[in-house]
Amino acid sequence: MSVHAFDALACPLDGDALSLSQACWRCPSGHSFDVARQGYLHLLPVQNKRSLDPGDSKAMVAARQRFLNAGYYQPVAEAVNTAVLHDMPSQTISLACLDAGCGEGYYLRQLAAAESGVPLSLMGLDISKWATLAAAKQDKRPRWVVGSNANIPVLPGTLDRLLCLFGFPAYAEFARVLKPGGILVQADAGPDHLRELREVIYPSLKPGKPAATEAPHGFSTLDTETVRYPLTLDSQASIADLLAMTPHLYRASAEGRARAEALETLTVTVEVTLRRFANQAGATLTAT
Template identity: 55%
Template sequence: MIKPLTDFICPLDGKPLHLNERSWRCDNNHSYDVAKQGYVNLLPVQNKRSKDPGDSKAMVQARREYLEQGYYQPLAQALANTVLAEGDQALLDAGCGEGYYLRCIIEQAEQNGTDLSVAGLDISKWAVQAAAKRDKRLSWMVASNSSIPLADNSVDTILCVFGFPVADEFKRVLKPGGRLIMMDPAADHLKELKTIIYSEIKTKNETLPIADPDFELASEQKVAFPVSLASNQAIKDLLTMTPHLYRTSAEGRERAEALSSLKLTVDVWVRVFGLST
């Protein structure tokens, strides 16, 4: 069974939130409405670093178009296998984007008969809106990893997929013995694209993505495979959905956007960290 993870706490005072019709409310009467798409915004204005933080609407749309073509399906499969190896669990996707990887995990969980309580959060309201439209069974939140609006010790597994881990908050919401599963680029990830858009490619130092001593590396798997993009639109979508869009020069973007096909290397680490008790 798939059900929402609803151990919400108020982002202003940390008190438990209770659902009253279409609003989540704490004992101090702070109230957060459920949007028509099915998500709740738990990112107070004072915690925003910009007016519209996170991925833009265009980035979310490009990522959705790209991922739904199945280019990264082997990554989704590897992640689902890793998550579901532990059976029934409460799961938080910390940086869920438009929900592609969570949907793949849920689909496999249903096939396996695994029970999941699931929440996804992202700082981008556009990403959360897109995710919530696709699956109403889960809890979707606009929120930040630096202030996760979930109760202490409420989650068995946290996913951080190409995201930004915040060790102290992850430790707070994880149950004793909980897991952090991270997916991060390895050295050769999208190397062909980088050769086109950058005049110089810096060597990537492969270090663990989280340095907190309470998180111990339990396992790691490198997932590498080729991808062939056969259209100009797919190349534009890939560039738009990645940080490379802002890191490269206008000339670099023009070179990539002029291509009609591109062969790529996908090279990604899937790592499991155990929380020591």
């Protein structure tokens, strides 16, 4: 399968199209953005940062990379691939797909390795420079961009697929950058996801939030799938990596984290709700 970098980028300052000249992207207004020597592009203006170093830390990214590359979430990745590649139009020349909140790029790498026969135009976006750097080091083919879901640096109506996997959805932005009829693939933790780990680190578990039953504004629901399986972690290191890549690392007390650190083996439930939505809004463009 042919995999190349998505190029329909927009200036994060004025929204105009960016064009590449050597190792620099420029818009007609003269704003310019250099490609880092590691291969990623920084399109997060300082005024849009909420902190000096937003997003996942270097340590969290490293833990997620070790855990995901060990294959523990491979069934989730396979379900995501199926959701992305399902029902592609026969005349599709190239499928443009953005992972909004891509982390260290695991799911885009898995998609790039899938056998679909259709060329893929891929881009990973994450607010963490450490995540984007890790992604760029592992696979040079997709476009890796530091940026925010609140202001996606992509031209309107240019994406066929958009992934939001365990992330922070910005539905208005998703509708803007997707083509009419383009598909949003969203993955969220199910009510039993990592329950056994949560039972170790918390004194008691809060009732889970009820699953959303309506499509986000501007979208229609296509289908919903639950990916559920037991996962056995047989080392302190893998348990520590799982905890470090989740928000539970900061939510748990010191005592709860210590209980998790003392474990040598743990079997947890993986439960992921995967939903597909079709874009009913967006720019009025002819899909290709």
